[in-house]
Amino acid sequence: MNKVILHTVMLLAVGLPAIAAPDGRALFESACVACHRQDGQGGIGLPLTKTKFARLSDDYLYKTIRNGRPGRIMPTFDTLSDAQVRAIIDYLRTWSGTESFNHPEIQMTGDAARGAKLFSGYCVNCHGVEGRGLGKGTGQSYSREREFKVVPPAVGNTGFLNSASDAMLKDVITNGRQGTLMAAFGRLGLDEQAINDLVVYLRSLQKQPPPSQQQAVMPNASVIVDSPEDFDTTLENLKQALSGYNFRVFPDRSLEKGLFPEWEENRRQMTIRYCNFNDLYDMLKIDPRLGVGLPCRITVVEQEDGQVQLIAMNMAVIARLFNNDQLRDYAVQLDDIQRQILEEVTF
Ligand code: HEC
Ligand code: HEC
Known part of the structure; x- marks a missing residue:
């Protein structure tokens, strides 16, 4: 994965x-x-x-x-x-095989305060306080690395509320989502007014989307630097530099197919995986759904003309895609260290 x-x-x-x-x-x-x-x-x-x-x-x-x-x-x-x-x-x-299901436009009237009480009674265990989802930041605090259990979404999330109409909210709460943990509350004792109150409450959680960060243009996700040394020396220097920064270096692996399609053909290439478990655990605490998805790897590639290059992920860019500030701060730090390592190896 x-x-x-x-x-x-x-x-x-x-x-x-x-x-x-x-x-x-x-x-x-x-x-x-x-x-x-x-x-x-x-x-x-x-x-x-x-x-x-x-x-x-x-x-x-x-x-x-x-x-x-x-x-x-x-x-x-x-x-x-x-x-x-x-x-x-x-x-x-x-x-x-389905077509757009256009919910009718409805005029929603309800009591947000009553909706908030209902939410605390019926919904908070799964959707979290104010619909922010469970766990710190973004996810429940258990690992989902192996079992992909569905984590109940953050229903108070601005991105969600900016996308969903009142009628859709009402529909989901009334009819649930078949085959999921989301029950049909219309059949579980909540009358129409209670459901309207819930919708009005959810709507009250809606905030304006956060400014500009969203519009930012993505800088390149990979960092590529030329090495002054040959392939084997570069590889060795890289491993030494990583150990010098107290990273644990995992056994060599040739580059996985599909990761960098451009560099796939027959060139000498080796991916070094490295890791600092504290960082990894901290990241997982911020969002367990990441599994060990965040990259700690640098690939050494020998081009056809003999030039050796080091290719790393720009982790700050990648973390931004995950839409989480805390994670981004972390990734920026890791990115700094990675840059220092690359400089050391290619100096
Ligand atoms: C037992 C856990 C559980 C409870 C309790 C629960 N939900 Fe859900 N809810 C879920 C799950 C899981 C989903 C996502 C299901 C899916 O789409 O696969 C969901 C989806 C939703 C969605 C759609 C969100 C989206 O991203 O599409 C809304 C809205 C919602 N729930 C509102 C509520 C409200 C309001 C209550 C209380 C009346 C409630 N839920 C109670 C588990 C729960
Ligand atoms: C990095 C992971 C990631 C990627 C990539 C991603 N999504 Fe999602 N998507 C999620 C998560 C997580 C949620 C639920 C948010 C929550 O838990 O609050 C979601 C929710 C959704 C929903 C809402 C479903 C519902 O029940 O209401 C749709 C639709 C969706 N994504 C479509 C897409 C499409 C289309 C793409 C590609 C253009 C995409 N996603 C790419 C992680 C991702």
Whole structure:
């Protein structure tokens, strides 16, 4: 899974291929599949199933892709063109076999204070205080590395509330989501007014989207530097530098297929994985859904002309894609250290 995530993040960050008529499938596979998985069963991201899609509008999907869920890993895809976003939705629709379900416009009246009480009684255990989700920052504090249990989404999240209409909220609360932990509260004793109160309460949690950070242009996700030495010496120097920074270096591995497609052909290449468990644990505490998805790896590549290069991930960029400030701060620190190491090796 790590590989897939990294691949996705790479593609996201270096820019998706410019294509004349956007290919929804290719876009989904490069930008979404790592978190939502091929068959839509969900992983880090929520399941994108046929049953669910039957009750979602294209408008909601469009806005969800555009707004993302700041602080909840679902990226803000603001660098995709309109045509690309629509191509992704069309692709998902062919795949789910459902059409846009357009909820009727409704005028919602209700009592937010009463809704808040109901929320504390019925919803808070799964959706967290003020719908912020469970756990510190973004996720429940258990590891989901192996079992991809669905983490209840943050229903108070601005990205979500900016995407969902009142009618959709009402629909989900009333009818639940079949086959998930989200029950049909309309059949569990909540009458229509109680559900309206909940919707009005959720709406009251909506804040304006955070400024400008969203619009930022992605800098390149990979850092590439030339080495003055040959392949073996570079590799050795790199390992020494990493140990010097108290990283644990894992056994050599040749580069995984698909991670850096451009460098795949027959060149000498080796990926060094390194890790500082404290950092890793701290990151997992911020968001356990990451598993060990964050990259601690540098690849040494020998080009055809003999030039040796070191390729690392720009972790600050990658962390930004995960839409989480705390994680970003962490990644910026790690990125600094990684830069120092690269300088040491290539000096
Ligand atoms: C037992 C846990 C649980 C409880 C209790 C619960 N939910 Fe949910 N809820 C979920 C899960 C899990 C999902 C996501 C299901 C999916 O889409 O796969 C969800 C989805 C939702 C969604 C849709 C969010 C989205 O991102 O599409 C809304 C809105 C929602 N819940 C509101 C509520 C409200 C309001 C209550 C209280 C009346 C409530 N939930 C109680 C688990 C729960
Ligand atoms: C880095 C991981 C990640 C990537 C990449 C990602 N998502 Fe998500 N997505 C999530 C998470 C996590 C959530 C749920 C947010 C929460 O838990 O509050 C989500 C939620 C969603 C939802 C809401 C589902 C619902 O039940 O309401 C849709 C739709 C969605 N994503 C579509 C996409 C599409 C389309 C792409 C690609 C363009 C994409 N996502 C890329 C992680 C991701």
